Amino acid sequence: MPATTTGGADEALSVLVREALDRPGMTFRRFTEATVDPATGYRPGTTWLHKLVRNEVVRAPEPQVLRALATGLGLPLARVQRAAAAQYLDYDTTELTGLPADARAIVAHLAELDPADLPKVRAVVEAFVARRSNPGGPAGA
Known part of the structure; x- marks a missing residue:
């Protein structure tokens, strides 16, 4: 990014x-x-x-x-x-350049979150990326 x-x-x-x-x-x-x-x-x-x-x-x-x-x-x-x-x-x-509007909106909302919640958000995003990289494998691996 x-x-x-x-x-x-x-x-x-x-x-x-x-x-x-x-x-x-x-x-x-x-x-x-x-x-x-x-x-x-x-x-x-x-x-x-x-x-x-x-x-x-x-x-x-x-x-x-x-x-x-x-x-x-x-x-x-x-x-x-x-x-x-x-x-x-x-x-x-x-x-942030090169990101679609939805991604920039998500990043903007991250600043509003409690820092303790950021690891959970990161885990969700990484699960989506893993599922995209390995469509047949388990999500969140």
Whole structure:
């Protein structure tokens, strides 16, 4: 199961914006024009965006700003949210990649379980894997 740790200085929101501005053909004006929240039409101000680029914004952006930035950056909202969490909350995440939605939902629910129950859950999962690997053999071997 591939896992990727995200967060930290190289994944900061300011860094994502600077990288976008460094792309060939990108200008600050083009970026600001594209930075619109599709849900509300909100546009962050030019001064605020300049401060973000210079890493001078001290508070985490509001959700509408993150949606606008995701649009302007051409990135998934979740990636922009993780970058904001890394920069403003010193929060690193681990993302499971290559898993179907049901598997990610199961993993998310595991965090809610009592740690004493995790060996039981593991035994159930291993029994399913064993049965799949050996369809004619006993389950849970």
